Amino acid sequence: MDSEPTWKQLRLSLERPYKGDHGKFIPVVQDITPDGEHIYETKENPSARLGSNLRRIFLERGLDFFEKVTGDNFGSQDPRASAVIKTDEGEDDDEPKIMTYEDLRGMRDEIMGNLAVSLGEMTHAQQVLAALLANPSTNTESQTQSSSQSQSQSSSQAQAQLIAQPQSAFPRPNVNFSATQVTKPAPITSVQAFSAQLTIGGKDEALRHAAGLFKASAESMERTRLAGEKYWVDALKIRRNNWATGKGADKTSKDFLISFGLEESLVQFRRRAVGKLPSYSAASRDVIFPHRRKTRLRVSIVTQDQTGATHTTTNNIPFDSESLLDGALRSAQREIVEQEIFSVLVQEAGNLPTVSAKVSERFIVIDAAQGLELHIELVERSEMCDLIYHGFHLLLLRRHALLKEDRLGPSASAPPVPHNPASVQGEKNPRTKYPILQPIIDLLQYQTFLDRVRSEVMQVVYSLRAAGIPINLVMNIVGETGKELVKLLGSKTNLTVGGEIVLRIFDRHTIRFTFISPSTLVAHLSQSTLAVSSVPQLCQLLMDEVEQCLLNRIRDLGKSLSENVEGTWFIDLDHCVGRWEGCILNFRVTYGPSYAINCTAYFLGCPPGKQGQTHLYPPKDQMKPEFSKWVDNLVRNAVKQSGTGM
Template sequence: MEPGWKQTKLSLERPYKNDNGEAIPVLYDITSDGILHYEPKLRLRCLDGSLQTGVLPSVDAADKREDESQDTAFDEESNHTMTKDELYKLKMEVMPQLYIALGEMTLARDLLSSILASSNGLSTALPSILHSIAAPEPQIQQPESLPPLSATVVTKPPSIVSVQAFNAQLAIGGKDEALRKAAHLFKSVATRMERGRLQNERYWVDALKIRRGNWGLVPAPLPPGSAIGKGADKTSKDFIISYGLEESPPILRRSAIAHMSYGGSEEESLILPQRFNIRLRVSIGSPDASGNIVYSHNALEVSPEDHALSLDERLKDAQRAVIEQEIFSILVHEAGTFPTASARVSERLVLVDVTQGMELKFELVDAGIFSLGMSSTQNPVNQAKSDFIYHYLLTLLLRRHAYVKARRLGTDSSSSLSISSLDPSQANLPILQPVIDQLQYQIFCERIHSQLNVVKAALIAAGIPSTLRFNAVGEIGSELIKIPVDEEARPLSGVCTLRIDNRHNLRLTLVSPSALTAHLSQATISISSMPQLCELLSDEVERFFLERICDVGRRICNDMGAVWFVDLNRCVGRWEGCVLNFQITFGHKFKIICIATRLSRTDPKHPVVDTYDSSDAEKSLIDWVQHVLGNALNE
């Protein structure tokens, strides 16, 4: 059970009676003497008799219904719209009464003016004025003088001191609050005007900076609902920035638009509503030592946040994204019909199998991925190739745009056929084909170079001095610069020369992507595969060795009347009582193997066979041939 003091409930309403049940009067003031001034009690004297007797006028129910019907009719009449005739009739009824009231008010004004006048002239003229107003009959002579009237000025008695002080405080406080509000209003208006001035100044400064940077600054279209009539004001009040390339597709040019805004901070002065926050990443994949494909990406600079960039840098960043989007769309179109390599195309990925063991990948990734940094497992050579391909694609795109513009401007104006209506493969220059051709040409040159190095190493191991001069790119610098700019496709070309024993030359010419031609003394042969090249090299090296063995045999056996010749890929030497055959074969990694077969008159059924292997021999092939000839001559 709760105590009684917890059950006490206090009302939030102001109390009107004290503990004795008497009404609490309203206190107005307390004087310095301690006297309390309360609100005086007022009552209506007219209701005393009726309230004391308890008799109230009765109202008949019928009268109530009649009053209600009259009120309803009056409301209906008040809602009725009066016609011109009714208004004129009402005017004729009201105007005379208004004129009468005007006369009465004028008379009262004149009377008060006469009463309050202080001059005797006006006081003496009062009886005549009153007499003329009261009786319009001929004037009757009045007494010579009447007591004058005087005006009394009644002033309000001053309030007590405390009330005056309170009123003064109210007046001062009200004026102070009004002044504060007015000052705050003026301050806010001045701040707003200054902010607007700064925003307008920054707007035009940004516009001048953008125009100085040679960006396309064009008037913005009129807002919806604007007047477009003959005399309407069609002047645009805003600017838009077109940062797309001139010859880009219309869909990309429409999306490459930036707006300049008035409000907001400096970071919000440039609005890019359709900005592509993606980047083009070029990757080259090649197998590592374990056989797994490792991709190396191009290195791009990570742009800081937009608020840390200037207007020109933000526009360049947005333009780069649009250009990369256009490049990827062209790559998707060309990869589907590429003739010399297989490709897989998806929405944001293009994967091209360049050659065996090399893949080229183009993908659209979020810009935030580049901020993660480069992996340490990437191949630096492939990374440099990816960077070159990325910038090479930009150059090829500019060449494509220049070609399209030249055709568009050179087209007859009467012709309705435009460049955009033509087949892209016929109207525009490709950008994927030159990249693939260069990659294939590089792999092709590496294979040719490695095969020639194997032959050179085998010749040196056999004691034959050999030199190899390999120049994969035979063009000079000025010609190389023109390749991605010229409208005509210009392939890369190179030349390599293998010089054997300072007397025999084997010259090969290379043309991108994979054309190889051998220039021999007796013919010019086009080589289309690596086995054909290996066969050509083995034939040429074999022919060189056989001719060299013949020269050595003729020099040594010159006094004996020996006959030396080359027949059916072998070298044959004959003199009296002996026949000697030399045959050249090639082993692993072009290892030179020479087999010498000697038939003598003393034992014709059992030939003597000597074998030379360049990998195990301690002397050169020519020295071994001289040793074999010496043994044959000694017998």
């Protein structure tokens, strides 16, 4: 309000003031004398106003009932009127008019009817005045004049009846009946305020209507100005945010189109990825999306655990605030990109080589691995699902970039002739060269594969740690660096990732596995490199390698403890045997449930012929000791029993 000019801040009332500053009514000034005296309008008495209004009824009809109350006046004749009639008759002597009996009778009936109505009205008015005013009047008897000889006998009788009627119709006023003036009590304050509000609201309606028209016009002009400013500000924001814009079909209109589709998308999606910014004269003030469907892509992973329970995780669908111009455009862009991704997934789902898929209009179900299903659907939100959701966007952009590179590359003009028929079919439909669903399926299979490998390896680690055997585990699921992954997205090769698992037992024995997506596992042993093709093969390989590590550890401990007795230790397949003079100690490692470490030691010592002793790990009647300490104590006791001493 401070920025408005002073003339605009002035507020004048369009109503006439009727009360002063002290709340008293302001009288109406009629005149001002030369001496400066004000002459105000006098207030009329309601009773006097009523009397004057009733008196006008009789004055306008030619009778004064306040001076002549009796009905004789109806028969009196005015000499001036008679003279006028005679003068008129004298003037009409030159043109005599003869009236027939029927004309006279009709005129008489018409006049008598009107006179009867007038007589009734005046009689009723006189009675009302006599009752209200109670003004006694002199009882004068009017005399009936003789009728004219030219009138017929029937007309004289009717007129005599009409004239004789008022004598009995006007009774004398009752002197005992008097008028009393009653003053209406003043209303309460709230009623007075309400009445004043009604009076104020009803005044100067025309001025109020005119002021309302001016105000509505000013508001309409202001809204138009603000809408025009907002229109151009929105247009500048769109250009500043690098949204593609263009004119519509009508070159003269101020509406222009906004394109938010991807450059290498199909034509059907680019046509739908269009918005229109309407002019300020349109009813809508926001961006109009004529082909928007408002569907989003949701990725769900359904897994089943060992108990048969089903677990479902979904991705977190991001939503932008559509109250902002840029947010509305980004939401519409996400929707059209996800719709294009879903259309490509529908095409690729039927050609997957290793999995089965069910495809409908807005729903895809893929059996990615055992106990794992991938659901992809268009709907009106786990970390893995978010990765798949954003991975679809990256793979679609990669697909567009590689197709553009193939189209603009030097080999596009003269492509080589392929020798493989499958490649010929791929050249006919180049959009199947760079799939976006197969890498996601490979990723899910890779995750399931790693979960199973990790489960087996972790069971081995837990069992070794339970036996007190030191072990270190290094697991690198994705061995590529960030730069390598970005470079991989820009290459035309298959999108594969790899990693490794390293087990280090007793800080010297190492077991190393490498894997490549989706399900390739290679064991790097000390003697050879072996490809693992199944989980039972992996389990057997882990047990064999751990067993060799434990037997090597037993052999090293035996050599160090039986060095004074010149003991000999060696490994024979799945046994570790120690010999010295008069004694034999044989160790064998076995496994219980979940790779639990069990060991059996058979001791045959002096004197000859004595029955051998069998020792089990873990002991049944004792607490479970560490495996190395148990072997150490057993070898020491065996050396003592041989009689050689330490």
